[in-house]
Amino acid sequence: MQTTIDKRALRARIRAERDRFFALSPAPIAAPSALRALLEPGRIVTSYIPIGSEADPQHLAAAALAAGCRLALPHVTTREAPMRFLGWDGRSALVEGRYGLSQPPSDAPDVEPDIILTPLLAFDAKLDRLGQGAGYYDRAFATFPNAWRIGVAWSVQQVETLPTDAWDMPLHAVITECGWIPRP
Numbered sequence: 135m136q137t138t139i140d141k142r143a144l145r146a147r148i149r150a151e152r153d154r155f156f157a158l159s160p161a162p163i164a165a166p167s168a169l170r171a172l173l174e175p176g177r178i179v180t181s182y183i184p185i186g187s188e189a190d191p192q193h194l195a196a197a198a199l200a201a202g203c204r205l206a207l208p209h210v211t212t213r214e215a216p217m218r219f220l221g222w223d224g225r226s227a228l229v230e231g232r233y234g235l236s237q238p239p240s241d242a243p244d245v246e247p248d249i250i251l252t253p254l255l256a257f258d259a260k261l262d263r264l265g266q267g268a269g270y271y272d273r274a275f276a277t278f279p280n281a282w283r284i285g286v287a288w289s290v291q292q293v294e295t296l297p298t299d300a301w302d303m304p305l306h307a308v309i310t311e312c313g314w315i316p317r318p
């Protein structure tokens with residue numbers, strides 16, 4: 135399948151580019167006003183703890199907490215089991231999981247997210263997204279179709295155009311160190 139080969143090569147290229155960019159100590163990702171406008175008290179925002187050279191959403195999560203939102207983090211086990219979103223107060227100890235991920239303990243409460251801050255490998259001008267390839271976020275988007283899908287990335291992760299599959303749901307916006315990119 136051609137798109138599978140394309141995606142694998144693209145992932146490797148983008149990971150290398152992201153590593154190079156990250157080594158230059160980019161400016162942190164700050165919360166744009168368009169995101170702050172969505173942070174109503176009581177809303178549930180799922181963040182993530184970055185691994186390697188991923189863009190760090192910590193200031194977005196802090197803005198959400200300060201606005202009275204509740205936080206959650208993704209939790210994965212096997213590749214087959216769907217990802218869960220588990221409540222997190224922003225300070226409690228996390229547990230190391232697969233791939234070196236920091237996750238809430240598996241007995242933390244499941245929540246239904248309103249805003250999904252989404253890690254990604256690449257995005258394009260249409261705000262299509264390429265992830266790690268396990269389909270965790272694609273499946274979560276299908277489960278929570280009414281949640282805001284907001285990508286978090288370094289600007290160098292934008293590519294001309296991505297191959298898409300039938301299940302791909304575009305992002306509503308992407309936040310980079312340069313600011314907010316709305317869906318066209």
Ligand SMILES: Nc1nc2c(c(=O)[nH]1)N(C=O)[C@@H](CNc1ccc(C(=O)N[C@@H](CCC(=O)O)C(=O)O)cc1)CN2
Nearest residue numbers: 149182183184185186208210233235253266268270271
């Ligand atoms: N920080 C973070 N948390 C996350 C994700 C993510 O992409 N980033 N996920 C998104 O789905 C879920 C975990 N899924 C993952 C799926 C595959 C790989 C993986 O294949 N990692 C590669 C290389 C990682 C890299 O260098 O970028 C590996 O371990 O070989 C990692 C996480 C939930 N939590």
Ligand SMILES: Nc1ncnc2c1ncn2[C@@H]1O[C@H](COP(=O)(O)OP(=O)(O)OP(=O)(O)O)[C@@H](O)[C@H]1O
Nearest residue numbers: 263264265266267268269270271272273276299301
């Ligand atoms: N809504 C869905 N329901 C069931 N399986 C799905 C769904 N969406 C994607 N998948 C499965 O997930 C796998 C990975 O898809 P893809 O390569 O597009 O992942 P990705 O977008 O890079 O990953 P991720 O979403 O984890 O960041 C595919 O094999 C696909 O069959």
